[in-house]
Amino acid sequence: MTGYLFVPAVPADVDQLAALEISLFKTDRCSKKSFRYLIRRAHVLVVKRQDSAEILGYAILLGRKNSRKMRIYSFGITATARGEGLAGKLLEVLERISRDSKCTMLTLEVSDSNIAALGLYKKHGFAQYGFRLGYYEDGGHAILMRKTLD
């Protein structure tokens, strides 16, 4: 995908990330403090156009020591940039980082009412392996998905 950058977030991105989070999610939001911590300790990726500082999307990927699993903790594309394949490309980048970390499985949770995200993850080879009733702060239910990496 030409014209776009998929790069690690830096501390200067935190204000934009927090604003994007508010626009994307009504519940279970990541705070500025959490973004600051995760930028140092996890993989936080941002999507930008090559000629702009605006953050169009982001993803948080968590790993654990001595584990071959990584978890997509948060993921989103701003409303005005959707439908252009940015989420699909961002997922590919997360998969590449996971493989480079010798990881063999990616996991995530997604709201059972989130049709767009469920479509995205299924298209990219994720399959349901569980369900959590009342998982979200607003009482919403989560579908647990995973993908085995070859």
Ligand SMILES: CC(C)(COP(=O)(O)OP(=O)(O)OC[C@H]1O[C@@H](n2cnc3c(N)ncnc32)[C@H](O)[C@@H]1OP(=O)(O)O)[C@@H](O)C(=O)NCCC(=O)NCCS
């Ligand atoms: C889900 C989301 C990340 C998709 O971003 P996007 O950049 O528009 O997605 P893409 O253009 O890469 O689409 C890839 C695939 O996702 C699926 N998809 C995307 N939007 C969809 C929609 N509205 N309805 C159904 N499927 C959809 C399709 O399978 C699509 O493939 P296709 O274009 O060949 O049909 C975006 O809608 C979003 O950020 N939503 C709010 C935050 C969120 O829900 N994050 C996920 C939390 S788990």
